[in-house]
Amino acid sequence: MKIKGGKYWDDVASNFQIYIKYRTEDEQENVTWVLEIRKNNGESEFMEVIHDDFCSARKLKNTLATKRLGFKIKDGHLDELHSYLFTKTNFATAMKVVRYGFHPESKVYFFANKALNLKTNEMMAPDSFGIVQANGLHLSIPQQAKQRQLRYTLTDQDISFAKFWNLYATCHLYENAFVPVCFYIFSLFRDIGLKHKNFSPILFLKGGAGTGKSSMVRILTAAFGRKQEGVNLKSKNTDAALVKLMSQTSNSIIWFDEFHNELPNEGLLQAAYDNDGYHKSTTDFNSIDTATVEIHSALALTSNYLPENEIFFSRCVFIPISDQKKVETQIRAYNALGEIEDGGLGQMTIELLKHRQVLEANDNYAISYNRLYNALKNQFKGQTVPERLFANMAQIMAAPYTLHCMGLINMLPLETTDEREILEGFVEIGEKFITRQFRIQNESKAIAEFFEMIQMLFESHQIHEELHFRFHGNQIMLNFRKLYNLFSQKYRLTFHKSPPDRDTIQSELSTLAGVNDWEDLSKPVRFANDGSGTSIAKTIPQPGSCVLEYSLLTKNFGLNLEKRTGSNN
Known part of the structure; x- marks a missing residue:
């Protein structure tokens, strides 16, 4: 390649020529050039260089040197080369x-x-x-x-949504699995949801160590290529870095692990709900312009702790995950999920993305959102549940509900094409999680944690009927002293801090029962003799016990002490 420099032609490249294949420009108006290095032997190499490097003889020489190409060019030569390429050759402009x-x-x-x-x-x-x-x-x-x-590489492993949902619901149980998978589907069509209602709910999975909350989210991230690890919020992350992480993908899931209440940049996570990004000054100090980094994906958080900031918590869809002793069918499903997770689940995302036109046609998304919103709101008529809680749930459920009604997916236990039955199935799940979050957020955080731990202890066979509780008609009798001792031990092991004190929980139990104080609720109740004393009687009275309406605990806290989850016993 020869370029005329003054009176003479200079040999600037002995064995190659340079051509522009594409000029690219991104959303921030940054320009790059895709160059073809056409060698004399007929082979070509391609490279992309930023505009500043393409306009600097020194930088362009350095770039070509990485390809073992000697380029003896000066700034005057480069001007001539640009003039020739821009006026005498054809190349396309590409959107970067x-x-x-x-x-x-x-x-x-x-x-x-x-x-x-x-x-x-x-x-x-x-x-x-x-x-x-x-x-x-x-x-x-x-x-x-x-x-x-x-x-984010799409693999060839072809797993259908139906197969994935069957394994996921079997492993993590239908009720726990439903909302996270709805959230995944919502994330694929997040821009449609934002166009209708400009907010993006945050999925918040809370549970102790070993409950499986992280694995529930990790496999959902594998649907965008291969599995990913969450960003650890206990690390020293800058505000700008966190927002950039949330801006690196669009219509997918960004997973942040180890949320904690001392997080200095909690406001940035809250911004993901409001779809606000990060603003910073440009490098040009004479300009009044600012650069923005916007958020384009849905945010999922996992934590051992409940959010203490009520404003932030109201922007979350809260999924409590209890410690479960998995039965054989769950273990088999868990192992199968692990195998397909490693191979990537991008083909499942492709399957769902192809239904986008269904959501956009005839305002289907908006219609589904309004149906879910009104049905959920009707479930809480006469109560003080914040509108945001059932708006969040409707936003997450609108896309999967639409696809379900169109017969494109099925997430309910029974096959049905009846839209009324489908709506009832979605609302039943949504109502349970909204009720639980509302109770925790607004009325009784300590008692909610107490019953959550009791459920975990029951699932792990550490509390037993007749010894720690027993049923009497529609009522449940609680051996509070024994239950509180087990609760406090489990709480310290899980959260590494002191549990809510005994008086606080007793006071909240009294309020729940509609009495003035613990003395009005507390009474001796006979439970099975655990052999710790000298009595030889089969049952002995346990002072400091209480009797409550079982349905009240089931509705408010999801307590289920009748049958261990996934068990036949």
Whole structure:
């Protein structure tokens, strides 16, 4: 390649020529150039350089040197080269896509290695320049760090949504599994939900160590390529870094693990609900412009702790996960999920994404949201449940409910095409979790934690009927002293701090029962003799016990002491 420098032609490259294949521009108007290095032996190499490097002879020489290409060029030569390439050669302009997931301008969903045209449902592979053509546009696929590329690579493992849902619901149990999977489907169509109602609920899974909350979310992240680990919020993360993490994908799930109440940047997580991003000054100090980093994906949090900030908590959909001793069928499903998780679940996402036009047609999403919202609101008529709680649930459920009514998926225990029955099934689940969150948030946090721990102890066979509790008609008798001792031990092991004190829980139990104080509720109740004393009687009276309406505990706290979950006993 020779370029005239003054009176003479200078040999600037002995064995290659440079051509522009694409000019790319991203959403922040940053320009890059995709170059073809055409060698004399007929082979070509391709590279992408930022605009500043393409306009600097020194930087361009350094870039080509990484490919073992000697480029003897000066700034004057580069001006001549630009003039020739810009006026004498043809090249296309491509839109540079900066994040994996949904690209709203082109209606294309991007993985690291493939793209799905959501207008035609055509799968596309990028050419050797990393470009796909769709809907009249040239699109440069996202170029992110290699580790992130691997996580968002679409694999060939083809697992249907029906198979996944069956395994997931079997492993984690239907009631616990339902809302997280609805959240995953919502995340795929998050932009549609925001267009109707401009908020994005945060999924919040809370449970002690070993309850399986992290594995419940981790496999959902595998639906965007391969499995991912959550961002640990106990690490030293800057505000800007967290928002950038939430901005690296669009219409997917960002998972933050180890939420805690001392988090200094909790407001940024709250911003994910309001779809607000991060604003910072530009490098040009003479300009009044600011740069923005926007949030484009749904946020899932896992934690051992309940959020203490009520404003933040109201932006979450709360899923408490109790410690479970899995039965054989759950163990088999768990192992099967582990195997498919490693292979990636992107094909399941492709299956669901192809239904996007169904949600957009005839205001189907908006109609489904309004039906769910009104049905959930009707369940709490006459109560003081905040509107936001059932609005959050309606937003998460609207997309899966629509697909269910259209016969495209099935998440209910019984096969049905009756829209009324489908609505009842979704509302039944939604009502349970809204009720539980409302009680915890607004009325009785200590007593809610108490009964959550009691449920965990029951599931792990550490409390037993007749010894720690017993039924009498519609009432349940609680051996409070023994239950509180077990609760306090379990609480310390789980959260590594002191539990709510005995008086606080007794006071809240009294309020729940509609009496003035614990003395009015407390009474001796006979329970099975555990052999700790000298009595040889089969039952002995236990002072400090109490009697409550069992249905009240079931409705308010999800307590189920009649049958261990997943057990036949």
